[in-house]
Amino acid sequence: xxxxxxxxxxxxxxxxxxxxxxxxxxxxxxxxxxxxxxxxxxxxxxxxxxxxxxxxxxxxxxxxxxxxxxxxxxxxxxxxxxxxxxxxxxxxxxxxxxxxxxxxxxxxxxxxxxxxxxxxxxxxxxxxxxxxxxxxxxxxxxxxxxxxxxxxxxxxxxxxxxxxxxxxxxxxxxxxxxxxxxxxxxxx
Amino acid sequence: xxxxxxxxxxxxxxxxxxxxxxxxxxxxxxxxxxxxxxxxxxxxxxxxxxxxxxxxxxxxxxxxxxxxxxxxxxxxxxxxxxxxxxxxxxxxxxxxxxxxxxxxxxxxxxxxxxxxxxxxxxxxxxxxxxxxxxxxxxxxxxxxxxxxxxxxxxxxxxxxxx
Numbered sequence: 180x181x182x183x184x185x186x187x188x189x190x191x192x193x194x195x196x197x198x199x200x201x202x203x204x205x206x207x208x209x210x211x212x213x214x215x216x217x218x219x220x221x222x223x224x225x226x227x228x229x230x231x232x233x234x235x236x237x238x239x240x241x242x243x244x245x246x247x248x249x250x251x252x253x254x255x256x257x258x259x260x261x262x263x264x265x266x267x268x269x270x271x272x273x274x275x276x277x278x279x280x281x282x283x284x285x286x287x288x289x290x291x292x293x294x295x296x297x298x299x300x301x302x303x304x305x306x307x308x309x310x311x312x313x314x315x316x317x318x319x320x321x322x323x324x325x326x327x328x329x330x331x332x333x334x335x336x337x338x339x340x341x342x343x344x345x346x347x348x349x350x351x352x353x354x355x356x357x358x359x360x361x362x363x364x365x366x367x
Numbered sequence: 368x369x370x371x372x373x374x375x376x377x378x379x380x381x382x383x384x385x386x387x388x389x390x391x392x393x394x395x396x397x398x399x400x401x402x403x404x405x406x407x408x409x410x411x412x413x414x415x416x417x418x419x420x421x422x423x424x425x426x427x428x429x430x431x432x433x434x435x436x437x438x439x440x441x442x443x444x445x446x447x448x449x450x451x452x453x454x455x456x457x458x459x460x461x462x463x464x465x466x467x468x469x470x471x472x473x474x475x476x477x478x479x480x481x482x483x484x485x486x487x488x489x490x491x492x493x494x495x496x497x498x499x500x501x502x503x504x505x506x507x508x509x510x511x512x513x514x515x516x517x518x519x520x521x522x523x524x525x526x527x528x529x
Contacts, residue, residue, distance in 0.1 A: 199423070219426065223449020227419035230411075231450075234423025234431075237407065238384065242427075258412035262420075266409065353454040361426055 180314045180337045182276055186247070187212055188318050189274065192325070193245065195367065196272075197360075199232040200247040201225075203283035205276060207346040209247060216363035220349045220356050226255030229263060229273060236268040239364060243270050243325070250277040250291040257299065263330050264304025271330040273305070274321075280339040300332035307331035368501055369529050370395040376502055377432060378406060380509045382459060384424040385409070386417040387434030392463040392525050397434065414439030418446040418518075421458045430512075432459040437466070437482040437522070438475065447518060448489055457512035459505075460520040464495070467524040486520055493520035496527050 182204060190213035198218045200206040206220040221228050228248050236244040253260070253275055263271060279292040297310045307327050311317050317335065324331040349356070374396060386409040389397050400408035411417035414435045421431035435443075440462060450456060465471050466479015486493045492511055494504045504521055511519045 221450070223453065224415075224419065224446045227415065227422075227446055227450065230416045230419030231423035231426070234384070234386075234409075234420035234425075234429075235427045236423070237409070237420075238424040238427025238429045256413075256416065259416060262409075262412050262416060357426070357454045357456065361428075364427060 180312070180317070180335065182278060182337045182340060183208060183212075184314060185276055185317060185335050185337055189247065189321060192318065192321055196243040196245045196325070197235065197239070197364065198245045198247055199228050199235065201228040201249050201252040203249060203251070204343040204346070205247045205249050206349055207343050210349045211346055216359040219360045220351070222349060222353065226252050226259070228252055229256060229259035232271060232273075233259070233263055233266065233268065236271040237266065240268070240270055242364070242367065243272065245325075246271070246273045248273060248275045249282070250275060250279060250289050250296065251281045253296055254289055254291060254294075260300055260303035260305070264300075267304065267306070268330055269328045272324050272333070273300070273330060274324070274333045274335065276335050276337055278337045278339045282340070283343055285342055286339055297332065297334040300334070305330050305332040310334040310336070312336045368498065368527065370399055373501065373528055374399055374403070376505050380505050381430045382406075382432040384421065384429035384431040385434065386411050386420045386431070387461075388414050388417060388436065388439055389434075390436035390463040390465070392436075392465075392523060392528065393434055393461065396528065414442045415446040418443050418451065418458065422446075422450055422454075422456045425456050425458065432461060434461045436463045437478050440478070440482055440485060444485070444489065447491065451518045452489065452491070455516035456518075457516050458518040459508045459512060460518055462520050462522050464522045464524040483522065491518060491520060493522060496521050496523045498527055501527065
């Protein structure tokens with residue numbers, strides 16, 4: 180599976196969900212495929228997408244919050260998983276796009292090539308844990324994770340590819356990302 | 368000041384989402400928070416996770432407060448500089464001041480000297496709490512966070528809270 184195809188399916192499936200997108204390729208792909216005010220592009224603070232999303236999900240229990248995460252991000256803040264598993268916010272969907280590399284810095288290996296992140300999620304208390312390796316299974320599994328009472332964890336194994344140099348960077352300033360995101364929350 | 372009184376001042380100032388990592392200086396305060404039905408408290412696994420949780424809560428409309436020991440401040444530098452300060456996401460950081468005036472266990476002495484300078488380095492406003500200025504400082508933190516939309520720190524040495 181290719182990262183772009185996976186994110187295309189995700190961005191095409193989402194409706195009003197709030198998205199917290201991890202720094203690096205994930206944010207740049209989401210921005211390029213479907214820029215929307217409900218996307219919070221985290222351009223720094225690597226590792227913290229899951230923590231930001233958890234704080235948001237607790238503050239807004241009526242809104243579905245989707246984390247678009249990467250393996251490097253998850254590994255940098257593994258404590259973030261039991262942090263979610265202990266609180267069990269039903270409105271949280273944690274999608275991890277796992278290419279087993281630090282894609283933005285030249286595809287150096289991460290340890291997820293040997294370490295099964297879905298088992299860590301399971302042990303961390305997520306009631307719904309799915310792992311997808313085939314593109315044909317992805318859309319249905321994604322829809323299931325979005326519909327079920329969460330928190331759900333969806334690990335998507337993708338191919339390691341060339342770095343994201345060709346992808347545009349998020350061209351909104353951080354303050355603009357914040358303002359339109361908060362406005363989208365207020366309006367709903 | 369009693370921990371109850373301190374918490375009441377924070378709640379009255381509008382802080383309504385608490386998270387953090389304990390320190391003995393604020394041990395009683397956190398025990399109170401755990402029991403308080405008015406205000407949610409999320410025990411965080413690490414200080415930068417607490418800063419991230421608070422940032423998310425702010426985006427969702429809350430007024431967050433993060434509790435930590437100054438030993439956790441270094442852990443937070445990337446979150447503060449590449450999240451809060453650039454997106455303008457405020458938080459009140461209540462940072463206990465171990466190693467205050469060079470009197471403490473060895474592991475606290477270096478950070479005890481450096482912690483306020485670290486705040487100067489990254490441009491984060493702070494005040495030192497004393498028995499006399501708690502209410503005023505909490506008021507100041509609300510003004511600063513709403514005007515400048517960045518985090519501010521209140522450093523809390525031992526002895527201010529009973």
